[in-house]
Amino acid sequence: MSTADSTRTLTPEERAAELDIDQLKQLVGLVEYDESKDPFPVTAMDAVVFVVGNATQAAHFYQSAFGMELIAYAGPETGVRDHKAFVLRSGSARFVLKGGVTPESPLLDHHRQHGDGVVDLALEVRDVDACVAHARSQGATVIEEPHDVSDDHGTVRTAAIATYGETRHTLIDRSGYTGPYLPGYVARQSGYVKRDGAPKRLFQAIDHCVGNVELGKMDYWVNWYRKVMGFVNMAEFVGDDIATEYSALMSKVVANGNHRVKFPLNEPAVAKKKSQIDEYLEFYGSPGCQHIALATNDILRSVDQMRAEGVEFLDTPDAYYDDPELRERIGKVRVPIEELKKRGVLVDRDEDGYLLQIFTKPIGDRPTVFYELIERHGSLGFGKGNFKALFESIEREQERRGNL
Secondary structure (H helix, E strand, O other): OOHHHHHHHOOHHHHHOOOOHHHHHHHHOOOOOOHHHOOOOEEEEEEEEEEOOOHHHHHHHHHHOOOOEEEEEEOHHHOOOOEEEEEEEEOOEEEEEEEEOOOOOHHHHHHHHHOOEEEEEEEEEOOHHHHHHHHHHOOOOEEEEEEEEEEOOEEEEEEEEEOOOOOEEEEEEOOOEOOOOOOOOEEOOOOOOOOOOOOOOOOOEEEEEEEEOOOOOHHHHHHHHHHHHOOEEEEEEOHHHHEOOOOEEEEEEEEOOOOOOEEEEEEEEOOOOOOHHHHHHHHHOOOEEEEEEEEOOOHHHHHHHHHHOOOOEOOOOHHHHHOHHHHHHHOOOOOOHHHHHHHOOEEEEEOOEEEEEEEEOOOOOOOOOEEEEEEEEEOOOOOHHHHHHHHHHHHHHHHHHOOO
């Protein structure tokens, strides 16, 4: 890839975060591809948009616990009467937290049904109109037709298509825009002050966003992403790969051409007891985004910082780290196994390299949305060797909640 191509590949957010192509290759497993043959070229994740019960408090939580920075705001003070929205950033990752203000706000209706959750996996694209035309030709439901939105900072071209459940993909071309987020938002800084010695950020990018769909619908949505958005099949996990004694699920991963945007899709499988997918679908009330993986270049520091701020992670039994087969399979990694054991960080190796990962417990009242921290060292996978240990850990939490 030439320097010119590399520069064109980087988004403004990635350049602002001082990331380069080589760093992205390590952080999120970026690969080269020929964009000219892509019917729906996606540049990057633009934002993960949430509806939450209290956006004001959630914004503080993501700053204090996840180390994010508040950069923009919209609400009654800016002319938006029915809701507040806070935009937070960490590296190239952007979260938007929306909460209803007036009793008739549709966000409150959504929250009543689903609780805190993801409503929009927004994507940055170079040509909104071409993407929508292709999506429509492949049978996608267009929620918003392409249109321009402008303010003093320029113009954004945008549209939206529907995906699983009540989730949507807003498509955004912000090449002619210099504002903090979108027209209608104003720059906003927080009075929150990080602890002395806290790192600048705890994660640098979004690695992948996982969707849970109903039994029998995984292949439908895998094919939908292939047809509508030109995504490629990246991985498949079925059968014993992804089952325990009690529960099972099936998972396939689709990704855009350069793997910057990755969407694993899960469905439940018939087993003795409820899987984590069954639990999610029951408590969320529909298909939706189950977890978001955050790419970090120092998972130990990130875990330590987040734990100090009260974030709870899934426990991993000591036996996982003491297993001689595991130690032989993973070989040498950048930190001693004892340091991983101390924090409950999982490790997996494949033909391309290895990765370190850990999962939070659900971060809201409902057992739905949670997070993964992932540190890649060549591996393009998703921790297949850890699935059994991970799902057994999730089952222990389900048992405590009475949902297994």
